[in-house]
Amino acid sequence: MQVVRRTWNVRYWPIVDAPTLSISFRLSKRQGAELRVEKLDFNRLEIAAKGYFESGAFQKALAIYFFMADGDPSLDGGYLAERIATCYRARGELHAAKYWYGRALEENPVVRASCVDRIRELGDLDITPLVNGTG
Secondary structure (H helix, E strand, O other), X not given: OEEEEEOOOOOOOOOOOOOOEEEEEEEOOOOOEEEEEEEOOHHHHHHHXXXXXXXXXXXXXXXXXXXXXXXXXXXXXXXXXXXXXXXXXXXXXXXXXXXXXXXXXXXXXXXXXHHHHHHHHHOOOOOHHHHHOOO
């Protein structure tokens, strides 16, 4: 693994746009950062995430999808947002699922049109009990 050492102000993070790179930062006491760059195959990550999802380990699948989405403002044309929504729905976190289906739809309304159906299936999610402290 190649290690590139640079110092950044911790308020600013470098943007790396490469589908086969993993970026991790380790902050030091000097407020410097160590940038580790290692090659990862996103297809392998996808296979692992789907395997976790199918086995019911939704939180592990979510961790992989969030790792894949980190730094990708388009969420790969909404695909990752839809996968994240599906994981949240399977976990029973319907408010989060509805939000992520909406993000997928925003990123690619034509290809992710099926998310409209998922949002309709979820219906209106009432937050009144949460606000009133009864839920």
